[in-house]
Amino acid sequence: MKGFVFTEFLEMVEDQFGFDIADKIIKPTDLPSKGVYTSIGTYDHAEIVALVSNLSTETGIPISKLLHHYGKYLFGVFEQNYKVFFKGVTSAFDFLEGIDSYIHTEVKKLYPQAELPKFDTTRKGNELKMHYQSSRKMSDFAIGLIEACMEYFGEHFTLEKEILDQEGASVLIKIQKLEVSELSPVSLEKTA
Numbered sequence: 621m622k623g624f625v626f627t628e629f630l631e632m633v634e635d636q637f638g639f640d641i642a643d644k645i646i647k648p649t650d651l652p653s654k655g656v657y658t659s660i661g662t663y664d665h666a667e668i669v670a671l672v673s674n675l676s677t678e679t680g681i682p683i684s685k686l687l688h689h690y691g692k693y694l695f696g697v698f699e700q701n702y703k704v705f706f707k708g709v710t711s712a713f714d715f716l717e718g719i720d721s722y723i724h725t726e727v728k729k730l731y732p733q734a735e736l737p738k739f740d741t742t743r744k745g746n747e748l749k750m751h752y753q754s755s756r757k758m759s760d761f762a763i764g765l766i767e768a769c770m771e772y773f774g775e776h777f778t779l780e781k782e783i784l785d786q787e788g789a790s791v792l793i794k795i796q797k798l799e800v801s802e803l804s805p806v807s808l809e810k811t812a
């Protein structure tokens with residue numbers, strides 16, 4: 621897995637959980653890299669799993685919540701550092717439909733060792749279905765990224781997740797865009 625996934629993760633942990641916790645989750649004996657990452661390096665996917673799992677032990681926050689939170693955080697980094705992928709894109713659904721066919725395709729050209737998920741998408745009116753498939757089982761991370769993307773484009777939405785296999789390697793993510801007239805007074809209050 622690319623180094624920036626690690627460096628950004630540790631930066632988020634330092635910022636939001638503090639240096640002590642960041643130090644504690646790096647247990648060099650568990651980590652072949654000894655917890656030293658550079659953004660251009662490539663590291664075993666098992667190391668990010670170990671770091672997230674250690675963070676969960678330290679904070680008591682479930683792994684799924686931490687992955688979701690990190691997905692949301694990382695979208696903000698993409699927005700800043702990969703502006704090229706946002707150029708000319710005017711809606712969240714257009715952006716999300718382009719992950720497989722454009723964004724991750726370009727990522728793979730740049731970093732042939734990158735291990736990327738597969739997303740099959742179907743759009744019908746205000747609904748986009750994204751079928752996530754990956755042996756890395758990071759659908760919660762994907763959902764964090766997707767929610768941040770919807771928010772970036774100013775969309776109101778509901779999102780449902782259906783795990784299609786035992787392990788979470790195949791997950792259907794259904795996103796429903798809401799028109800302003802469909803919003804409840806409570807959600808309108810939140811956005812005011």
Ligand code: HEM
Pocket residue numbers: 621622623625698702705716719723724727733734735736737738754755756757758759761762763765766769
């Ligand atoms: C909402 C938009 C996006 C979604 C939902 C998404 C989803 C994912 C997921 C779930 C993974 C984890 C690997 C896996 O599950 O197999 C991943 C990895 C990755 N994505 Fe994306 N992604 C998005 C946007 C981007 C953008 C804009 C970039 C631009 C640089 C990018 C670059 C990468 C890279 C480099 C990896 C790591 C692959 C590796 O290190 O082996 N993604 N993405």
